[in-house]
Amino acid sequence: MAAVNPDLQSERDGATFDTNKLTFLLDGGEGMTERRREVEAEALADPEVTGGPHYHFMSRPEQYSDAVRKAVHYMKQAKTGKFDNPADAHWYRNTLWPNEMAPIGLHTTMFLPTLENNSSPEQKEKWAPLAKDFKIIGTYSQTEMGHGTNLKALETTATYEPELEQFILHSPTLSSIKWWPGGLGKTSNFAVVMASMIIKGKNYGMHPFIVQLRSLEDHTVITGIEVGDIGPKFGFNTIDNGYLKFDHVRIPRENLLMKNAVVEPDGTYVRIAKNEKAAYSTMIFVRAMIVLEVATRGLAQACTIAVRYSCVRRQSELVPGGPEPKVLDFQTQQYKLLPVLASCYAYWFSGLFIRMTYFQINYEIQQGNIDLLPELHAVSSGLKAFTSYGSMAGIEQCRLACGGHGFSQASGLPKIYTTMTAGCTYEGENSVLYLQMARYLMKSFLQAEKGETTTNSVAYLSKKNLDKCVLGATLSPDTIIAAYEHRAARLVRKAGLRVNALEAAGKPYHEAWNLTSVQFTKAAEAHCHYFVVLKFADTLEEMEDEAEIHNVLLQLFQLYACYGITNYAADFTEDGFMSQEQLDMVRLRVLDLMADIRPNAVALVDSFDYPDHILGSVLGRYDGNVYENLYKWAKDSPLNKTEVHDSYYKYLQPMITGKSNL
Ligand SMILES: CCCCCCCCCCCCCCCCCCCCCC(=O)SCCNC(=O)CCNC(=O)[C@H](O)C(C)(C)COP(=O)(O)OP(=O)(O)OC[C@H]1O[C@@H](n2cnc3c(N)ncnc32)[C@H](O)[C@@H]1OP(=O)(O)O
Numbered sequence: 190m191a192a193v194n195p196d197l198q199s200e201r202d203g204a205t206f207d208t209n210k211l212t213f214l215l216d217g218g219e220g221m222t223e224r225r226r227e228v229e230a231e232a233l234a235d236p237e238v239t240g241g242p243h244y245h246f247m248s249r250p251e252q253y254s255d256a257v258r259k260a261v262h263y264m265k266q267a268k269t270g271k272f273d274n275p276a277d278a279h280w281y282r283n284t285l286w287p288n289e290m291a292p293i294g295l296h297t298t299m300f301l302p303t304l305e306n307n308s309s310p311e312q313k314e315k316w317a318p319l320a321k322d323f324k325i326i327g328t329y330s331q332t333e334m335g336h337g338t339n340l341k342a343l344e345t346t347a348t349y350e351p352e353l354e355q356f357i358l359h360s361p362t363l364s365s366i367k368w369w370p371g372g373l374g375k376t377s378n379f380a381v382v383m384a385s386m387i388i389k390g391k392n393y394g395m396h397p398f399i400v401q402l403r404s405l406e407d408h409t410v411i412t413g414i415e416v417g418d419i420g421p422k423f424g425f426n427t428i429d430n431g432y433l434k435f436d437h438v439r440i441p442r443e444n445l446l447m448k449n450a451v452v453e454p455d456g457t458y459v460r461i462a463k464n465e466k467a468a469y470s471t472m473i474f475v476r477a478m479i480v481l482e483v484a485t486r487g488l489a490q491a492c493t494i495a496v497r498y499s500c501v502r503r504q505s506e507l508v509p510g511g512p513e514p515k516v517l518d519f520q521t522q523q524y525k526l527l528p529v530l531a532s533c534y535a536y537w538f539s540g541l542f543i544r545m546t547y548f549q550i551n552y553e554i555q556q557g558n559i560d561l562l563p564e565l566h567a568v569s570s571g572l573k574a575f576t577s578y579g580s581m582a583g584i585e586q587c588r589l590a591c592g593g594h595g596f597s598q599a600s601g602l603p604k605i606y607t608t609m610t611a612g613c614t615y616e617g618e619n620s621v622l623y624l625q626m627a628r629y630l631m632k633s634f635l636q637a638e639k640g641e642t643t644t645n646s647v648a649y650l651s652k653k654n655l656d657k658c659v660l661g662a663t664l665s666p667d668t669i670i671a672a673y674e675h676r677a678a679r680l681v682r683k684a685g686l687r688v689n690a691l692e693a694a695g696k697p698y699h700e701a702w703n704l705t706s707v708q709f710t711k712a713a714e715a716h717c718h719y720f721v722v723l724k725f726a727d728t729l730e731e732m733e734d735e736a737e738i739h740n741v742l743l744q745l746f747q748l749y750a751c752y753g754i755t756n757y758a759a760d761f762t763e764d765g766f767m768s769q770e771q772l773d774m775v776r777l778r779v780l781d782l783m784a785d786i787r788p789n790a791v792a793l794v795d796s797f798d799y800p801d802h803i804l805g806s807v808l809g810r811y812d813g814n815v816y817e818n819l820y821k822w823a824k825d826s827p828l829n830k831t832e833v834h835d836s837y838y839k840y841l842q843p844m845i846t847g848k849s850n851l
């Protein structure tokens with residue numbers, strides 16, 4: 190291994206805490222870190238994982254094809270039971286497809302979970318083993334060309350025919366063609382298809398059906414089905430997002446996944462689930478996972494790259510006539526990166542929280558207790574929107590902080606960005622999800638107005654909040670939380686009162702709601718912001734015996750919170766809650782905190798513990814040997830394979846010399 194760049198080594202030598210110990214905290218315990226590292230090390234030693242063609246030097250069809258090669262490698266190993274632990278499978282896949290979507294990604298994250306959570310016991314017994322053993326490969330086919338958000342308006346129909354005990358799947362219009370599902374175009378031979386179920390002329394709304402799309406013998410498409418790839422996208426090159434059109438395709442009655450609703454042979458519809466949104470359950474799962482696994486990890490990787498590079502990159506002068514400093518020593522560079530790094534830690538702890546909460550509440554739901562479903566839906570929707578947007582903006586900030594080299598694919602940042610930013614749209618567009626959370630906030634506000642107690646994430650709405658901010662220079666977590674509570678409660682209340690006032694003035698509720706929806710999305714964002722601050726503070730409180738780590742995390746917590754206050758200053762001050770003096774103090778504390786955190790910046794990103802292969806970045810290499818590897822990268826570029834490029838003979842030569850050697 191090459192020697193570490195001394196500029197990076199000196200950063201590591203100067204850290205005030207043990208990065209390993211912080212990694213344990215982030216992973217959820219030392220045992221988890223050890224296991225993750227074992228899985229990653231095994232994958233990294235495997236030439237099938239690391240030895241393929243260079244991602245950036247392939248065309249898109251080649252990128253897809255190579256991803257399928259890797260998928261087969263993965264599936265062969267998974268069939269041996271090697272990845273029966275979901276965490277192992279997850280770490281392995283992250284190493285195999287770093288910041289890429291696997292062609293079988295939807296199979297593992299949505300198809301299989303839908304089969305497991307939406308099937309009757311008999312159906313589960315039939316389908317889940319086939320899917321787990323990759324005897325069938327499936328996707329989750331819900332969105333249509335005309336509708337992704339409004340699920341009530343899905344046009345694909347599944348019309349029941351009692352005589353033959355069959356459903357007939359049909360795409361009646363152009364806009365009803367399924368559009369976007371990952372792995373649908375070329376990879377999958379099955380799909381869970383979400384279609385509006387019609388029995389004896391009555392529409393029962395969206396239900397899940399398992400449908401075969403392609404032959405298991407030769408992958409040819411089943412009669413009546415048209416399926417294909419939707420073409421190149423902003424990113425997601427390795428996955429075949431697809432389209433799917435049905436022409437009166439018949440499937441047996443038993444292919445309706447019947448955990449939540451049963452259709453009897455004579456066409457009698459029996460709803461079993463207590464909540465009519467039971468068919469939406471897979472979306473809640475994915476939203477809850479996106480927070481840590483997509484949004485936060487993307488941001489953590491971008492921070493790792495930008496912070497390391499900022500300690501290797503030297504430019505300009507700090508002391509007149511002095512040596513060129515590391516660019517991270519400029520205060521403006523710290524201002525670009527350190528608040529983003531602090532957000533990353535904040536999102537991480539919320540991500541751990543929502544992942545755990547999802548599994549806890551889902552367990553209750555499986556036992557028939559759906560009391561906490563609205564809370565889970567609201568919090569997972571809100572956090573998905575809040576963190577994916579924050580990460581998207583943070584990754585772009587990291588790219589800008591890397592100057593010119595940040596624009597090169599060699600930085601790894603464009604790939605991280607394009608993969609992550611899709612998370613603002615898929616699994617529920619962010620504004621739409623904020624408005625779902627807003628419904629919950631509105632209900633909770635009305636409860637609080639009636640003097641009822643609100644609980645869980647909205648408990649603060651029925652509390653008596655302070656009228657005056659008591660935040661002082663020590664920035665104690667309690668006073669910070671109180672400030673964020675006040676802001677969120679005020680914005681929720683303001684929006685709620687406006688809906689009420691508009692209604693009182695004669696507007697119908699839906700109109701009053703739409704006229705207040707900008708305020709409500711801001712209230713939902715403020716609520717999420719508060720929640721993320723709260724979960725960060727909870728983590729600090731629950732930490733044991735690690736004074737050095739506690740110290741640096743407290744600084745990050747304070748930076749995250751103070752930076753948030755300065756960015757949304759009006760929300761905290763306009764009602765006289767926070768004084769101008771307090772705001773000025775907070776602004777200055779941001780600068781002090783950055784100076785405090787600066788010596789630990791590299792250690793804080795090292796703690797994310799990403800192997801170079803996953804980062805995929807010349808700028809963010811662990812050894813910091815950036816320039817020689819940038820040079821090597823350029824030499825490997827396909828355009829440099831010949832001294833004179835073909836285009837010269839085709840176009841330039843005739844123009845310059847009047848003749849052609851072709
Ligand atoms: C240690 C390591 C361990 C690791 C282990 C684990 C490793 C695992 C690794 C995993 C790695 C992950 C990687 C991810 C990669 C992802 C790739 C994915 C690619 C993307 C896939 C997709 O992109 S796939 C399509 C998603 N497409 C949507 O996302 C549609 C949005 N659109 C809607 O979702 C609805 O359209 C919308 C708006 C709700 C309105 O629905 P609607 O009109 O029916 O309902 P209304 O608005 O009228 O609301 C009426 C009442 O229903 C309530 N409600 C609504 N939804 C509810 C719900 N879900 N649950 C409960 N209640 C709900 C609501 O709160 C109201 O309640 P109330 O009345 O009390 O207020």
Ligand SMILES: Cc1cc2nc3c(=O)[nH]c(=O)nc-3n(C[C@H](O)[C@H](O)[C@H](O)COP(=O)(O)OP(=O)(O)OC[C@H]3O[C@@H](n4cnc5c(N)ncnc54)[C@H](O)[C@@H]3O)c2cc1C
Pocket residue numbers: 295329330331332335336337338339368369370371425430611614615616617618619620621624
């Ligand atoms: C990379 C990627 C992968 C995907 N993978 C899958 C998949 O595997 N399976 C699948 O089924 N789908 C998939 N999708 C589709 C995805 O789930 C939808 O695109 C997403 O839910 C958004 O819906 P839409 O496209 O209809 O957006 P639209 O709803 O058309 O959004 C357009 C604009 O309208 C606004 N808007 C819409 N409704 C409202 C409202 N009620 N109130 C306020 N504003 C509103 C939105 O905020 C947005 O600004 C994928 C999409 C992408 C980009």
